[in-house]
Amino acid sequence: MNRVEFQSACQRQGVDVTNKQLDQLEQYLHLLQEWNQKMNLTAIDEEDQIWEKHFYDCVIPFANEMGETLCDVGSGAGFPGIPVAIVYPQFHVTLVEPLLKRCRFLETVKQELGLDIQICNERAEDFAKKNRAQFDIVTSRAVARLTILLELCIPLLRVTGSFVALKGKNAENEVNNAKVAMETLNVILKDEKIVHVADADHVNLYFEKMKPTSKKYPRVYGQIKKKPLGE
Numbered sequence: 001m002n003r004v005e006f007q008s009a010c011q012r013q014g015v016d017v018t019n020k021q022l023d024q025l026e027q028y029l030h031l032l033q034e035w036n037q038k039m040n041l042t043a044i045d046e047e048d049q050i051w052e053k054h055f056y057d058c059v060i061p062f063a064n065e066m067g068e069t070l071c072d073v074g075s076g077a078g079f080p081g082i083p084v085a086i087v088y089p090q091f092h093v094t095l096v097e098p099l100l101k102r103c104r105f106l107e108t109v110k111q112e113l114g115l116d117i118q119i120c121n122e123r124a125e126d127f128a129k130k131n132r133a134q135f136d137i138v139t140s141r142a143v144a145r146l147t148i149l150l151e152l153c154i155p156l157l158r159v160t161g162s163f164v165a166l167k168g169k170n171a172e173n174e175v176n177n178a179k180v181a182m183e184t185l186n187v188i189l190k191d192e193k194i195v196h197v198a199d200a201d202h203v204n205l206y207f208e209k210m211k212p213t214s215k216k217y218p219r220v221y222g223q224i225k226k227k228p229l230g231e
């Protein structure tokens, strides 16, 4: 997929991407390629693949999402948070990423593209202690399996807010294993949407928070990993 194909594919899904936004995505793509030579940012490094497997994959799941504040947990090189901040400027985007080197890259992207985003160099479980129930939307891609991810992400979400988990083909199993975590953290799975990306079906899960999360969560990471909720 190239820039023009990306724009048409987004349009078919009801997402209009302006030429200015395409320029910003292209600038981000070049920074990603440049920095990827000096540090490990992404295994997906070819231009065509970046347009499809990173940009298209990250933009489409938010086509119908509403809200003002969005937090991307474990953003890495900026996915999905940076494409979302570019294409949906109505969201005030916060990126949470514990690796300092990756945050330096994210700061560079922010400066060069002139993005109004916040970058927090922290683990989600620490960030959540100071930012409970602060976000309308929380999202995450490729950070942890769903049971663990829910404990990291749901405390950040306000009641009635949406948690959007970008998952692969194993999503159904992950949901089955996360029933206790969903109950404990007061969320329901309200929707599942499939996005076709480079001959694969990516499953995106949409959760709604029904009640506040107990202050017990998130626990420290050692406990979350050793004893995931309900596992």
Ligand SMILES: C[S@@+](CC[C@H](N)C(=O)[O-])C[C@H]1O[C@@H](n2cnc3c(N)ncnc32)[C@H](O)[C@@H]1O
Pocket (backbone or CB within 6 Å): 073, 074, 075, 076, 077, 078, 079, 080, 096, 097, 098, 099, 102, 122, 123, 124, 125, 140, 141, 142, 143, 152, 221
């Ligand atoms: C495989 S990368 C995925 C990055 C990006 N979300 C993507 O889809 O390309 C996983 C990222 O999650 C971050 N991470 C791992 N544990 C985390 C935690 N407890 N809180 C926040 N981020 C975490 C890692 O530092 C890493 O950058």
